Structures are given as C-alpha cells and as structure tokens.
Amino acid sequence: MALSNGIVIDNLEDISDPSDWSTSKFPNLSQLDSSLRCQICKDFLKAPVLTSCGHTFCSICIRRFISDSNKCPICLEETYESGLRKVLLLDSITKWFSNNRSELLKSVKIDQVNDSQDEDDANCELISNNIQILDNDSKSADSSKIFTINESPNNTEKKDDVLAECPICGVFMPITDIQGTHIENCLKSNPEDMKKSTQKVTRNGSTISQFFSERTNKTLQKSSSHITQQNSLTQNESSAQSQLQPKLVKTKQRLANLDTSLSTIKLREKMNLFNIPTQGTRIQMEQRMKEFINLYNANLDSMNPVNDRILLDRLQKWETLINNIKPKHTTPPINADEQTIKRQKIESKEWNNKNKDHFSDLIKQARSNMKKQKNKVKTDSDNIERDDDKEHEQFSDNDTELLL
Amino acid sequence: MTSQRRLLKELHDSSNLPESILYLHPIDESNLYIWNCIIHPENSSNSYYKNGYFQLKIKIPQNYPIDPPIISFLIDKNKIDKNKNFKICTNIPHCNIDFKTGEICLDILKKNIWSPAWTLKSAIQAILILLDNQEPDSPLNVDMANLFRLNDKKAIESIINFYINNT
Numbered sequence: 001m002a003l004s005n006g007i008v009i010d011n012l013e014d015i016s017d018p019s020d021w022s023t024s025k026f027p028n029l030s031q032l033d034s035s036l037r038c039q040i041c042k043d044f045l046k047a048p049v050l051t052s053c054g055h056t057f058c059s060i061c062i063r064r065f066i067s068d069s070n071k072c073p074i075c076l077e078e079t080y081e082s083g084l085r086k087v088l089l090l091d092s093i094t095k096w097f098s099n100n101r102s103e104l105l106k107s108v109k110i111d112q113v114n115d116s117q118d119e120d121d122a123n124c125e126l127i128s129n130n131i132q133i134l135d136n137d138s139k140s141a142d143s144s145k146i147f148t149i150n151e152s153p154n155n156t157e158k159k160d161d162v163l164a165e166c167p168i169c170g171v172f173m174p175i176t177d178i179q180g181t182h183i184e185n186c187l188k189s190n191p192e193d194m195k196k197s198t199q200k201v202t203r204n205g206s207t208i209s210q211f212f213s214e215r216t217n218k219t220l221q222k223s224s225s226h227i228t229q230q231n232s233l234t235q236n237e238s239s240a241q242s243q244l245q246p247k248l249v250k251t252k253q254r255l256a257n258l259d260t261s262l263s264t265i266k267l268r269e270k271m272n273l274f275n276i277p278t279q280g281t282r283i284q285m286e287q288r289m290k291e292f293i294n295l296y297n298a299n300l301d302s303m304n305p306v307n308d309r310i311l312l313d314r315l316q317k318w319e320t321l322i323n324n325i326k327p328k329h330t331t332p333p334i335n336a337d338e339q340t341i342k343r344q345k346i347e348s349k350e351w352n353n354k355n356k357d358h359f360s361d362l363i364k365q366a367r368s369n370m371k372k373q374k375n376k377v378k379t380d381s382d383n384i385e386r387d388d389d390k391e392h393e394q395f396s397d398n399d400t401e402l403l404l
Numbered sequence: 405m406t407s408q409r410r411l412l413k414e415l416h417d418s419s420n421l422p423e424s425i426l427y428l429h430p431i432d433e434s435n436l437y438i439w440n441c442i443i444h445p446e447n448s449s450n451s452y453y454k455n456g457y458f459q460l461k462i463k464i465p466q467n468y469p470i471d472p473p474i475i476s477f478l479i480d481k482n483k484i485d486k487n488k489n490f491k492i493c494t495n496i497p498h499c500n501i502d503f504k505t506g507e508i509c510l511d512i513l514k515k516n517i518w519s520p521a522w523t524l525k526s527a528i529q530a531i532l533i534l535l536d537n538q539e540p541d542s543p544l545n546v547d548m549a550n551l552f553r554l555n556d557k558k559a560i561e562s563i564i565n566f567y568i569n570n571t
Contacts, residue, residue: 015412019420039521040469041406042413061406065470065520073521322466374482 016101024108033101036094039074040065044098047302048090052083056090059298067257067290081257086301095303252300255293258286275312291318407468411436414524421525424532426457428524437464439473441528442485442492451536452561456493456568459484460531461506462524472518473527477506495567499538499549509544510534 018034021027038045040061047059055074063081065073072079173182262270267285268278276292278285292315299305352359415436418428427442439462446454459478465471478484479494500509511517512530543549551560 015409015416017413017416019417041410042523043409061520064467068470069516071519073519076519 020105021108023110024105025110026108029104029108032097036097045090045094047298048087048094049084049301050087051079053077053079056087059084059086059301060294063294063298064291067294081297084301088303091303254297254300258290258293260286274308276315287322288315288319291315407464407466408436410469411464417523417525422529425525425528428528437466438462439464439524440485441524442488443528443532444490445532445535452564453496453498453535453568455565456496457488457490458496459492460528464524469520469522472513472515473524475513475527475531476508477501479504479506493568497545497548497563497567498535499540499543499545499552500534502544507544508534509539509542 016033018030018037021030021033036044038048038058038061039055040057043058045056045058048056049059049062050056051062051072053072053075055072057073062073062084066079066081066084070078070080264282264285267282267289271278271285271289271292274292274296276288280288292311295311295314295318296308299311411430415430421428424443424445425441426444427440429440430436431438431440441460441462442457443460444457445451461476461478463474465474477496478492479496481494484492484494495503496506497503501507502509508531510530512519512522513527538548538552540549540552548560548563551563
C-alpha cells in the first residue's frame, strides 16, 4: 500500500476482510465471513434484521437507508421499516464468529514450511470421509445419491438429518425407513405394528423426540459456546438463553416514524421526553429526532441493548460528525472557556453579516492573484488545485482569529 | 464514523481490482473523501475506447454509502496525473458524458436509484459498461447522440480515435 501516513495505516490494520481467509487452509471460510457481513457497512452484522424480501442488514444501517427511500439495497424491492424483524440466532452466530475470528484465522493459517504436506493431509481426510460415507449408505441406494454430491467433512453430520413425513401416519423418520417396511405397515393400518416400526426406526435406541432435541442442540451449541464458558448452566438452558433479550426490551415500544407535519412546539415536547437537545433550526431538530428514532429502534434489535443515555451520547457524536462538513471556524479553540465559546458564536455570526461584502472582495482578489500565479508557474498544478478549495476557509479563519 | 470505516474497507479491498481499473486510491492520505481513479478499457475488444486512458474524480459525501459518490471524468489538463507512463485522455466524446465538464449521466449514480450495497469499485465498473453501451436517448453530448441515432459507425470511431490519439 502506498500510504505513508500513520493514522490511516493504524486504522487499516484492525479492518478485517473476507479475503483474509484466502491464504488459510480453508479458503471457503471467506464465503461464511462475507455472508455474515452487512452489505451496507461491510462490517459484521450488528443486531441483524430481516427485510420483507428476505435480506439481512445491521439494524441501524438499514433503518438509516430506509428512512430515506423505501427499498431493499440488494434487490431494490420495496421494503418498509415496519416490516423489519430481528434475527437473534444470526446475531449470536455473528458475535461468536467475530469474537473467535482472529484465533480461528491463526489456527488455520498455513505454515510456510509444511505447506504442501498439510494440504495433502487435508485432501486425504476428505477422501477417506467420502469413502466412509459411501460405505454407510451403500445399503440404501437413494440416500447415497444425496450424499455423494459436494461431500465435505462437515456434511457427515447431515447424514442423520434427512427426515421425511410418512404420507400415511404423518410421523417424521429417515427416508430410508419410510421406503422400507414402514409404509407397508402403515397401509395395513394396524396401529400396534405402526408403533413398533417407528420405534425400530430410531437409531441407537433413542426416540424421535430425543433426536430432535439433540439436533437443535447441535446448531445452538456453536452460537452459545462463549456464553457457556462463563455461565455454569447446562448446555440446554444456555443455548435457549443466548437468544433471550433482557426483559426490559420487551416492555419497550418501538418509536413511530417522525411525523413531519408536527408543529415545532409539539416536536420540542416530544424531544424533551427523551432528553434530546432541542437547539438549532427546525431542519436540524428533525434530523436529530430522525437519527434518534433510528438509534432507538436499532437498539431494541440488539442482543445487549444499552441505556438511553448512551444513545444520547451516540446521537451527539453523530451530530458533531455531520457538523464537521461545515467551515472549521465555527468550532472554538481547544483551550477556550465557556464564555468565549458563547461570545464567539454570537459574534462570528454578526461579523460574517457585517463583512459579507468585504469577504467577497477579498475572495475575488485572491482568485485573480491565483490566476496570475497559475499563468506564471504551471509546475505544481495539484497543489494549486487544493489551495483553491481551501481559499475561502482560510480567509474566514483569519477573520475569526482577529476577533479573539 | 460509518462512512470512514466503510471507506477504509474499500481502500483495503482496492488492491484487488479488475484489469480495466488501473488505479483507485484516495487523492491524499489524510482525506478519504476525494478519490482518484484511472481506467483503461482495453479488455473489451469491441470497445471504441479500448486504447484510451481516462482519469475519474470521485467525491464522496459525508453520509456515504447512504448517498452515492459523485463521479466525473477529469477533463482539466492541469489537474491530470502526469507521473504515469501513459497519456491520459482529457476529451471524452460519449453520448452520456458532458464534453465540457466531464459530468456522467448514469442512473445508478443518482440518489434515488443508488443502493448502499454497491461500492466505489462497482460504480466504476458500471461506468466502464456505460462506455460501451451508449444511451442516445438521454444525451449530455447531443452531437454524439445524433451520430449514434444515425448509426454512423465510421464517424463515431474516427471521432473517438481522433480525441484519444491527440492527447
């Protein structure tokens, strides 16, 4: 990277990218990595929500976008704020992945020395897995067909997953068993026989209901593993709990979209209800309220919602960021006390109004000077371009300095 | 903060560019909101513009990616990157590109069509596609649009080649 500036590079290092996996033993993990990211901020999903068209984004990202235009950023279909639903399981999966990502990445990084050997080993494992699976399923031709496609070690679990509903008695069981003796027994419509056959069906002596509870454990285990380490709860309980939001959230209602026809007084009342600062113009107030509604509603989608006070803090940060676009002279010097800040705010406005003509004259002069210079020296064109942009700012800066 | 993080991600990703995009980088390390880009559409063999190098100026609004980036062709000879070992063309005769300002008429760069799921890279790829798919029905360059309506291929090709080779 051609960058020499320290600030940017520091930031660059903590920015992760799906391509990090391309040099690991499992380059396919980049697919998982990228699918756990929000397509708007390109970061890992924070409090993911599902749109009515089935796409998932960070709650705050999609809310900010939807309040502008009601469409899905991916498929451009119409989507409304009221249709957003939180996805708590995905939230915990993403959290697990982003928390364990660096360790995972380390452990699957290819050692440069054993590079080729490791790959060979991995291939061998893959092949032997394939063979095993084929052996297991060779008794039933149909199911082996399903499993030989795209075989990978992870799919071995799935072997037990293919269940089908018996068309006659409606009980779920492995396909192979339905195709075997079960249907015949069902057709005889002898309830006792049926019971026997369903019991035979279950593997290793466990009942069907047990099978289901095991399966849900498997999927949830991963997402809650870091929680179980902290809690001494049994796995069963914690996996369910990892998807429970604090009770407080349930009692809180989502805020409705801002009604722009509201009178300024009522808007102010509404904002006071949440302790939102009410200074500035009507447009600024509306923007602030909109952003707060977005923050507030997104907070309700989060697994660990924060206090309203923290939301107000974020609101303030957001506003200072937005205000950064404005000319710099509105921000007072770092070491100024409160009085000078107030005085400066009032005075700079007056000063600007008084000296408007003077300013524009100065700018004209400067422009003509710049043109003369440009004609003289045509060497460093890039610098001149930038100076041109900053010109206005510099002049007003000087004027406020005089003030102080 | 979101726009900055997102731009840093795109900068991180900009080492991985398609062949037609030679360069995509912020103009200055301290300012992520103005980017520079050089394109060279040589790979699309039937393109009129395949021999040209073009520079794009990208201005990024503060609430990117909610708002689209503002992209235009750089046509000011004084501002062009001269340190490259090829010459950058500053005249782009194209139906949907303003000849005098370099403004691009492309729907996905308009606020009501833009989607935040797109990146700077995909926006530039869209511009590369626009180069080969001129739309004479919404022209910024009426002369070129007329040639396209008449489907005068020889005239179009010679005009474009004239400007590409004479810069």
